[in-house]
Each structure stands twice: as C-alpha cells, then as structure tokens.
Amino acid sequence: MSRRAFLGEGQQHISGPGGIMFRDSLLAMAVALFCLSTTAVCQEAATQAPGWDPSEFQLDKDGPCSFELGAASSLIKIRDSGQSREKVISTLPPRGQSDSNPSVSTMYSVLDDIYGNPTVARFPYFAYRNITCMRRHMGKPIPPNFSSVAPQVMACQSKFGMEASDHLISCIQAAVEGKAP
Template identity: 25%
Template structure:
C-alpha cells in the first residue's frame, strides 16, 4: 500500500506538468520526481512499477517533463547514484536547458563520477555538468 501511495505521488506530480510542457516552470517538479525515484529504488520498488505508473509512451516527441521522468527512472535503476542532491539538481537543470533549446548532448555515464563528487553546498557543479554555462 505504501508503494502505491509513492507511485501515485509520482503520477500526481508529473501529470499536471505534461499539459504545460512549454512552460519552463514545468521543470520545477523534476527535482522532486528524481528524489522520489531514488527513494523508491532504496525502498525496493521495482523499475517496472515506476514505469507502469507513467502514462503510455507517446510516438514522436514527448513533453519534456515526461521525457525526463522516463530517463530518470532508467538512470536511477542502471547506475549507482551516490550524490542524490547533485543528481536532482542535474536533472532539473537539464530539463530547463532542453525546454530553452540549449541543452548539449550529455552522456550520463561519462559525467556520473564527477556528479557524485559534487558538493551538496555547490549546486552549480551539477548545473555545469548538465551543460549550463554559469
């Protein structure tokens, strides 16, 4: 039952952002969504359960928050993310950059070690790894 409530939280946070995907504010929820995915993994919730809580995959380009959520679930379950704060900042910044049409192509596995080394006191480290030019 508690897993179902967490999955519901993911869907409740995500669905309102899909309709307004052109609004940069839609990326504000990505931080919480990434934290939720990390928490669910730590609690033993399967990747399949999280994926099944998402709306069916759309053909063509999906709205950015939904695209980010699918990627987050994949990354969280494929890699050992030690610095959860830096990861959530990174994913949020990547979403914002994509929405603005300014995101460079970033291969997650190539920046993971550096991301895990970012300081919690320095969110700019994660933002730069996403491609921000601060």
C-alpha cells in the same frame, strides 16, 4: 486498446497528470511521484507513499521543470527505499507511450538514470535534472543523457557530499557545461 484491456480486468486505475494511466499495487506511490499539484487525489496519494514530502522542494508547480524534478526526487526516494526497478515499471504506462506523451518519456528517462547509477544521491541527481531542464528551456546545450556526465556528477558528489551546497551545485553545473568539475 481500451483502458480495461490496458489495465487488466478488475485492476485499480487512475488518470494522472497528462492523462497517464497508473495501475497495480504501487498506485499511490506512482501518483504521488508525478503529482505536484494540490488536488485531493494527489494529497491522498502523497500521504500513502512512504517518505514522500511534496513540500520538500519548493517548486513552482506550473514551472517548466516541476514534473521532471518531482519525478527525479520521488523516484530516488523509491529506489532508496528498496523498491526494484521492475516493480516501479509495473506501475507505469508501457514505454511505447513515451512517443506520444512527454511525461511518460521523462519518467522512463529518470528511471533509467537512477537505477542505472545506483550510487547517485538524491540531491546531486536533482541538481543535475534542474540544471539540464533550465538549460533546455533556455535553448542552451545539454548533455545527451545522464550517463554521459555521470562520472563527473559522481566526482562532484564525492568531493562535496550529497547535501545541497553552492560548491556541489557549481561543480554539477560545470559538468553539465562540459567543463572539468
């Protein structure tokens, strides 16, 4: 399928990280969502996306988890700003592209997690993603998906709050490791 056919005649488009093509009215947000580099396109998109602060989390932009953590943080901000799941999906490549592009798969995984669990707060979910990503890259076992540990993560959030703290992080780590939080 050509880019023109995929995007639709006359629609704006931009190639993002990993060659992902973004389209439609949420273009600036979609690009800011998944860009953690300092390119001019990402900086411009970041200034246009409400509430997006790329320096909020000090991430290693070349680290193995930077894309996943940026997507997690940004998609929760977008969800919390009232954007519908359908509107966000309309800006993404088709789900079928996830087979050949891990970045697309990550975006849909995060999207499913946070819209499927609308009460999970930004930092607890970010911590879950950080812990699971690091464990995956170290070859350690991780839960099959967020839904399998969502009740435990939500219990941690209820007990220790939504803001970053050592207790909250330890609790979420215990949940990821299969221990009682």
